Amino acid sequence: MKRLSLAAHADLDVYYEAEMARYKTLGEHGQWMMHTVTRKRFIDFFGACPSIGFEYDGKPIGGMIFDGEEAHVAVLPEYHGRWALLWESALDWVFSLKQEIDVKVEAFNPTCIAFMERNGWPAIDRDGDFIVFRMTPRTRVRKGIARPL
Structure with missing residues (x-):
């Protein structure tokens, strides 16, 4: 049986891939974001932020990042609709921060x-x-x- 779980930190490479997949669907705005927000810029910006990862059977599928003011969530497209069981725990985590x-x-x-x-x-x-x-x-x-x- 496949199992969803939280990880201590989001895998920022996977999170970045999930975000880029979303930007591909956003037309002109998405194209601008894909060219502006490089993997390095993304990891440099969010690398020190608190985060939790979402895993499916031990494989990173996305996560939640808290930048001190805003919460950011991204999940790989093939796991949309399958990670919802982690939502309550993710909220508990982020509300423990602010x-x-x-x-x-x-x-x-x-x-x-x-x-x-x-x-x-x-x-x-x-x-x-x-x-x-x-x-x-x-x-x-x-x-x-x-x-x-």
């Missing part, structure tokens, strides 16, 4: 926007092509039921 976290979601990403809204996290700002959501444990909702601290 109780109020902003997340930028592309305004043209209706799946992620709907996810943020389902979890009760409010949109607090718009920054260009991004909607900024505020995540807190107090507003966290799962299957329509608010979860208190």
